[in-house]
Every structure is written in structure tokens, then in C-alpha cells.
Amino acid sequence: MxxxxxxxxxxxxxxxxxxxxxxxxxxxxxxxxxxxxxxxxxxxxxxxxxxxxxxxxxxxxxxxxxxxxxxxxxxxxxxxxxxxxxxxxxxxxxxxxxxxxxxxxxxxxxxxxxxxxxxxxxxxxxxxxxxxxxxxxxxxxxxxxxxxxxxxxxxxxxxxxxxxxxxxxxxxxxxxxxxxxxxxxCGCKQDWTSAAFAESTVQSLKEKLGNDKVVMGLSGGVDSSVAATLIHKAIGQNLYCIFVDNGLLRKNEFEEVLHSYQDLGLNVIGVDAKKEFYAALSGLTDPEAKRKAIGRTFIEIFDAEAHKIQDVKWLGQGTIYPDVIESVSVKGPSVTIKSHHNVGGLPEKMKLKIVEPLNALFKDEVREVGRQINIPTNILNRHPFPGPGLGIRILGDITAEKVQVLQDVDSIFINGLKKHNLYDSVWQAGAILLPVQSVGVMGDERTYENAVALRAVTSVDGMTADWAHLPYEFLADVSNEIINKVKGVNRVVYDISSKPPATIEWE
Structure with missing residues (x-):
């Protein structure tokens, strides 16, 4: 090529x-x-x-x-x-x-x-x-x-x-x-297209994998979904997918995404592991400690499920090109790569070979390939979502009660963006539960409840990002709906920090 x-x-x-x-x-x-x-x-x-x-x-x-x-x-x-x-x-x-x-x-x-x-x-x-x-x-x-x-x-x-x-x-x-x-x-022919990539990748995967079995963890995101579909087109039912509910997904996400994967014909197993993750996170407040606990627990759950499948030789991953560049940067391996990056540790523990069909593509190119192979729009246009999920959007310790509060807040925010045709103009959005309580008034009563921050950014690839200039009327409506419908929240703020100097996620 x-x-x-x-x-x-x-x-x-x-x-x-x-x-x-x-x-x-x-x-x-x-x-x-x-x-x-x-x-x-x-x-x-x-x-x-x-x-x-x-x-x-x-x-x-x-x-x-x-x-x-x-x-x-x-x-x-x-x-x-x-x-x-x-x-x-x-x-x-x-x-x-x-x-x-x-x-x-x-x-x-x-x-x-x-x-x-x-x-x-x-x-x-x-x-x-x-x-x-x-x-x-x-x-x-x-x-x-x-x-x-x-x-x-x-x-x-x-x-x-x-x-x-x-x-x-x-x-x-x-x-x-x-x-x-x-x-x-240079005389380049300009024939490197998403359609050509999909066709050549499926063919090379057929040659590389043969009749071998591949196991892959799915997240519901664009990268893992496109990677899994390409592998599936190459080896069919010899791809075994595992979708783990870590209790830190968005509201109803586990059921909705699992259904989408089954519609794609993927051989997918859904695992409810909420209790195990909450137990591993109990009492942890440091962001890196939470990430490591989530990553470690995922490896344990994934490894246990994978061992139920006989003679697996490969681990599929949705690694994309910016991940590869970062690991071979001119300054050496990046010290800023956070834990839980592409479930690090799994290949070593499971002694499997790695197959990464997207490791030559940028995020927007992954989406183009996804369109070529008919990935559903609800997956293809889904905003990026961090591997540790809501675990790094709840500042402080994690409990099932806090997760439910944040899921309800996040659901109102994300569905509001979709309802007002703002979702596709935003690169990433979500809500953060702050370790702060503030005074409020509801009816004739004084309240002392939680504050939440809404975050929405525009970007091309996440390397830099600007805060999304959402309409004031929209923010007012969303704020009112959150405070009226989510018990335990009496204050909503909007994050207007850009990256740099801030990061997209708070932890």
C-alpha cells in the first residue's frame, strides 16, 4: 500500500x-x-x-x-x-x-x-x-x-x-x-478510502486469523464496535464478545447496547458485574486508585468469562492510531496515559496474541469505516465515553445511590441534547456529580443537597476541545428538569473550561 x-x-x-x-x-x-x-x-x-x-x-x-x-x-x-x-x-x-x-x-x-x-x-x-x-x-x-x-x-x-x-x-x-x-x-493515486480499507482489512483478518477463536471486550463505543464487526465479517461465530455491566454505564445503556449488538449478529455475552465493581470501589476517592480498581476488576471478570471459551488464541482490541502514536512519541512512551487504557494487562494475563484492526485509523476515519459496514447510527454517532465510565464522573467515593443520581441527571442532559438537535454538534457531553452540597429552597423548605456540573465540548479528536456554546434557554430547561426530577440535586452548573488548560473529564 x-x-x-x-x-x-x-x-x-x-x-x-x-x-x-x-x-x-x-x-x-x-x-x-x-x-x-x-x-x-x-x-x-x-x-x-x-x-x-x-x-x-x-x-x-x-x-x-x-x-x-x-x-x-x-x-x-x-x-x-x-x-x-x-x-x-x-x-x-x-x-x-x-x-x-x-x-x-x-x-x-x-x-x-x-x-x-x-x-x-x-x-x-x-x-x-x-x-x-x-x-x-x-x-x-x-x-x-x-x-x-x-x-x-x-x-x-x-x-x-x-x-x-x-x-x-x-x-x-x-x-x-x-x-x-x-x-x-510524489505521485500517490488517492485510492485509500474507507470502503477500500474495510474490504482489505476483512481479507487480511481472514488470512491472519484463519479458524482461530478471538475473544473481545465490547464497551458500546464506536471503536470496539467497528473493530468487532470487521473481525466478525472475517471469522463469523469464532469471535466471542463480552459486554460487562460494571455498574458505571449510562442509564439503561447495558440493555440497549446489548440489544444493538445482537441485532448486528455478534456472538455476545452480557455479564452483570455491578456488585463486584461496587465492592472493589468501596471507600476509594483517589481518581487513579478508582481507575486501577475498575481496570483490575474488569480483567478478573473478563478473564473468568473468557476461560469458559475453549481454545481462544487472540484478544481483539479497538486501539486506534492516536493510541499508537502516543505510545511511540518522540518523547518516549507517554507518562500521561491513564490506567484502564485498552484494558492494559489482559494480554499478559491471558497469554493471548493481539489483533487490532483499527490501529491505523483516526476516530473520524473509524466512523467512516463504520458507515461502510452498516454499524447502527446509535452506536456510530455515540459520544466518546471513558472506560471507567461514571466512576470518574462521581468525584469522591462511589456508591450505587450516587450512580443512580448521576445516571438520572446524565439521562436528562443527553436526551435533552438529542431532543433539541444539539447532540450531533457536540463531540462529548456528560454530567459530573460534585462532592459539594449547597443550600437551596424548594417550596417553603430549605434544602441542603448535591450540586452537579454539566460538561459539553466541541472537538475533532479530543486532543484539544472548546466548551460547547449551548443555548441559554436549553441550559435553563435542562437545569429545571434535573432539579425537579432528580431527588437529591438542587443546583446545576455548566463547565465553560476549554482543553487546554482543563481536560475534558474532571478526573
């Missing part, structure tokens, strides 16, 4: 480069700069990402690029451009004034990279260093009013460097520039 290789130097925009390439129906992979794969005929071109570092720093990423330059088309973005100029004898100096934000190309020469790009096209700059002099065999192909070297090409090579970021939407014709590189210069 033809692909573009993206070398990651630590830029916050690296995943965005990959997303833009994928939008061109071209497959790409991100690799850390210090692990450059050997070139194969399938690799049609290389993009060097930006970086928070300066090429002048002694600790800055400085890999040997000689195996790439002149051998294959290369596009350096910001730091990637500076690195190529620096390594070949050019000068990179601190900018007199740090250039960050919108700029306009003052001019650009005739170049395959700028085919169809307007003369004064708006671009997005984000750099503290500037290329002040290029090597003699570099040709300048674009500049701005303040940046002499906005873009260059190396003589006799399909090697290009640009000082700006074409991957961000503020570079208005950035997608045209990327298409010029990926399609025209």
Missing part, C-alpha cells in the same frame, strides 16, 4: 499533517525522527514535521537525512525546512521579531509545489528562528514581506522546505500545497 512517511520532531501539529494527507485519500504513517524506517517502493514521499526546538540547540533533533534526500520527494515544514538548510551549510538565526500568526506570500516562483496557489496566499507562521541564508544549491521559491526564505527547493532534487504550516486551516491554500506535494510530486 503506497504511503507518505511523516517524521515527527515533536510539533503539536504533527497529527494534523497526517489528517490532511489522509483527507486526500492517501495513507500515511507517523514515525519518531530517531526511527527512520528503511525506504521501500511503497513509501512515495516524506514530510518532516515542525518542532518546538531550535536547530541551534545542542539537544535538538538532528537525524541523518542522507538516506532520504535525493532518493525520494521530501517536504520540510518549519523546523523540517530549517533542519535541511542547517545540515547543508545554511544559516538559521533567531528571528528579530518572533513570527507567529497570519502572513501572506509576497511572491512565489513557478514551482510544482505552488501550482494553483494564489499570488498573495495567506499562510500561518509559528517560529522563533528564521533561515537567513540557504546553501548555494538551494533555490528560493517563495517569500513574505518579513521572511525572505518562506520556501525553497533543492536543485536537482524533489526536496522542498516551507517556513509556514500548510496543515492548519489558517493557511487558506495549505491543502492545495499538500496535494501538490503528495499527489503531483
Amino acid at each position: 503506497e504511503q507518505i512517511l511523516i517524521l515527527d520532531f515533536g510539533s503539536q501539529y504533527t497529527q494534523l499533517i497526517a489528517r490532511r494527507v489522509r483527507e486526500l485519500n492517501v495513507y500515511c504513517e507517523i514515525h519518531p525522527f530517531h526511527h527512520i524506517p528503511a525506504l521501500t517502493p511503497d513509501i512515495k514521499g516524506v514530510i518532516l514535521s515542525g518542532s518546538p526546538c531550535s536547530v541551534r540547540d545542542s539537544e535538538a533533533p538532528n537525524p541523518d537525512l542522507t538516506s532520504l534526500l535525493g532518493q525520494i520527494p521530501v517536504l520540510g515544514v518549519c523546523y523540517g525546512a530549517q533542519l535541511m538548510a542547517w545540515q547543508q551549510g545554511g544559516s538559521v538565526e533567531p528571528s528579530r521579531t518572533r513570527e507567529y500568526g497570519r502572513a501572506h506570500l509576497a511572491s512565489h516562483t513557478v514551482s510544482p509545489l505552488f501550482n494553483g496557489v494564489s499570488e498573495h496566499s495567506q499562510v500561518w507562521m509559528s517560529h522563533g528562528d528564521t533561515i537567513t541564508q540557504v546553501p548555494s544549491h538551494f533555490k528560493l521559491i517563495a517569500n513574505t514581506e518579513t521572511v525572505t526564505v518562506a520556501a525553497f527547493q533543492v536543485d536537482g532534487q524533489q526536496t522542498y522546505g516551507i517556513q509556514f504550516h500548510p496543515e492548519v486551516t489558517h493557511s487558506l491554500e495549505g491543502k492545495t500545497i499538500l496535494k501538490n506535494f503528495v499527489v503531483d510530486i
